[in-house]
Amino acid sequence: MIRCLVVDDEAPALLILADYISQVPFLTLVGTTTNPIEALTMVQQGQADLVFLDIQMPKLTGLQFLKLAGSKCKVILTTAYPEYALEGYENDVVDYLLKPIAFERFFKAAQKALALLPATISAAPAVSTAPAIAPPAPPATSHMFVKGESKNKFLRVNHTDILYIEGLSNYVSIQLPTQRVVTYQTLKDLAETLPQPPFLRVHKSFIVSLDKIRMIDGNTIYILDKEIPVSETYREQLYRLIREA
Structure with a gap:
């Protein structure tokens, strides 16, 4: 098992990453802290093989932490600031995750760490006739966390509650049965984190939940009273999924 430590000055970020770590079979959490010292x-x-490390922290920044830690551990940087990516890679980090972090992206980073830290996993026999074991697939998730309107606010959104999602430039609007959640993220990035199906992109500005569709009339989807256009690019895939349902 890879022993993981999470360091971030925002408590909600610690909770999200601790949850992600608990879902990966080859990771184990040894601690979370808001104190980089x-x-x-x-x-x-x-005490740790792998550190999930925020960059912007008081007392000691993530980049200062990297220099002081040296080769004692591997590091995956977690931050909302893309401008530090180059300096992070110059310090030999495993990966660089931009907040809000989707589970699928987190899992890819964890697999990179697994490849670099074979000594922390039970050693295989020198000679073995057992068939090769495929890398573990990411566990299915039923929810996601999205960043709220304030720095330390993260909202949990259950996949089953999502009716449709609308792209608004660099923001997305997630429509739930009783509320609308707006968060800073592109529709393209969000689409990559959602299970397909039931979620399907049907237009450059819309993702829908197939489970919530009330009716389809030509190139228009009806979810409750909302009319959602279907573009020609996605029309064939939509109708194929409907026929297979």
Whole structure:
């Protein structure tokens, strides 16, 4: 197992990453902390193999942490600031995750760490006739966390509650039965994190839940009283899924 430590000055970010770690079979959580000095001490004592590390923190920034930790552990940077990516890779980080972090993207980073930290996994026999075992598939998730209107606010959205999602430039509007959630994220990035089906992109500005469609009339989908256009690009896939349902 890869021993993981999460370091972030925002408590909601700690909860999200701790939840993600619990869903990956080859990761185990040894601690979470908002104090980078405490985290550095744990790393120097050999208590963690992999650190999920925020960059913008008081007392000690993530980049300063990297220099002090040296080769004591592997690091995956987690931040809302893309401008630090180059400097992060120059410090030999495993990966660079931009908040809000989707589980699928997190899992890809974890697999990179697994490839770099074979010594932390039970060693295989020198000679074996057993068939090769495929890498574990990411566990299915039933929810996601999206960033709210304030710095430390993250909202949990259950997939089964989503009616449709509308893209608004660099924001998306997630329509739920009793409320609308607007978060800073592109529709393209969000589409990559949602299970397909039931979710399907039907227009450059819309993703729908097939389970919530009330009616389809030509190139228009009806979900409750909302009329959602279907573009020619996605029309064939929509009708194929309907025929297979």
